[in-house]
Amino acid sequence: GHNMDWTSYHRLDDFYTYMEYLAATYPKIASVGSAGKTIEGRELRYLKISSGAANPKKFWVDGGIHAREWVAPAAAAYVMRELVENRSKYASIVSNIDFYVMPLMNPDGYEHSATRERMWRKNRNRHQNGCIGVDLNRNWGFNWGTAGISHNPCDPQIYAGAKAFSEPETQAISKFILSIKNNLKAYISFHTYGQYILIPYAFDDVSKPSDFEELKRVAVKAQSAMKAVAGETYQVGHTPTLVGAAAGGSDDWAKGTVGVKYAYTFELRPTNYRVGFALPASQLAVASQEALAGVLAVAKEL
C-alpha cells in the first residue's frame, strides 16, 4: 500500500513508496529507476511510464529542484498517478509517449525543509568554509554562471556552485537525461510560485532559441488548458521578462545542450507572495490538476 494523496503534504518516503507501489501494481506500464545518489546518499528516483509504442516520443517531468517548493513534487506525483492509475482517460494523447517523472530532484533539501528549515532552497553540500548548499537550478552546464547567480558559497539562495555540474545531483540527473535524449521531445520542470509558464533562455536578458515563437504557441495551449481547470491564469513569456535572467537552469540546459524542443519551467500556485511557498494543502489537488493539464496540452502538440 501507500499513503499518497493530494490533501496533505508528504515526506520523501511517501513519494518513493508510492512510486514502488505504482511499479508493483502496474508492472507493464510503470517502472522505478534511479539516476544516482545525492550528496547525503539518497536515491534520485524516477518513474518511467511506458506507452508500449515501438519508437515512442519521450517526455521528461520533474519537480523539487528547490527544496521549499513543496507543491512541485506533489504535482509531479499527481502526473504519475493520472498517467498510470487513470491511464484510460488520457489514452489518445499519451499512446506514443513515454514519460519519465522525477518528483524530487533535491531530496536532501526537501527533507531538510520538512524537518529543520522550512525556507531552505539549495542542496545540502557542505563547503570548505562551513556554509551549506548549492542552488541546483544555477548549476547546469549551458552558459553557466553568466547572470542571476552568486559565486558566494554562503549565499542562501542562488550560489551556482564552484563550476557547472559541480554537484552529484545535477551530474547524475544530466547524465541520465543524456542517456534518454534520443526522441526526447519535451522537458518540463515544476517550481513554485507565481503561476508562470517560462520559456528559455534565461542565461541573459535577450537570448532566445530560434524556435521561440513555436515554444510560445505551445505554451499558450498549455495556458488555456490550465485556465480551464479552475479559472486561474498562468502568464506565458520569456523567462527574463517574467522573473529575471538566471543562468545554469535545467530548462536552458535541456533546450540548449540536449536539444529538447519543448523545454519549459512551470511556476505553479500561488501568485500571492504573502502565501508564497505555504500554499494551503486544500489547494494541492487543483494546483496539481493545472500542472497535469499543462503537461497534457504540450503532449498533444508533440
Ligand code: 0X9
Ligand atoms: O530562479 C529559478 O530557478 C526559478 N524561479 S524560482 O522562484 N522557483 O526559484 C525560475 C527558473 C527559470 N529558468 C531559468 N532561470 N533557467
Ligand code: ZN
Ligand atoms: Zn524554484
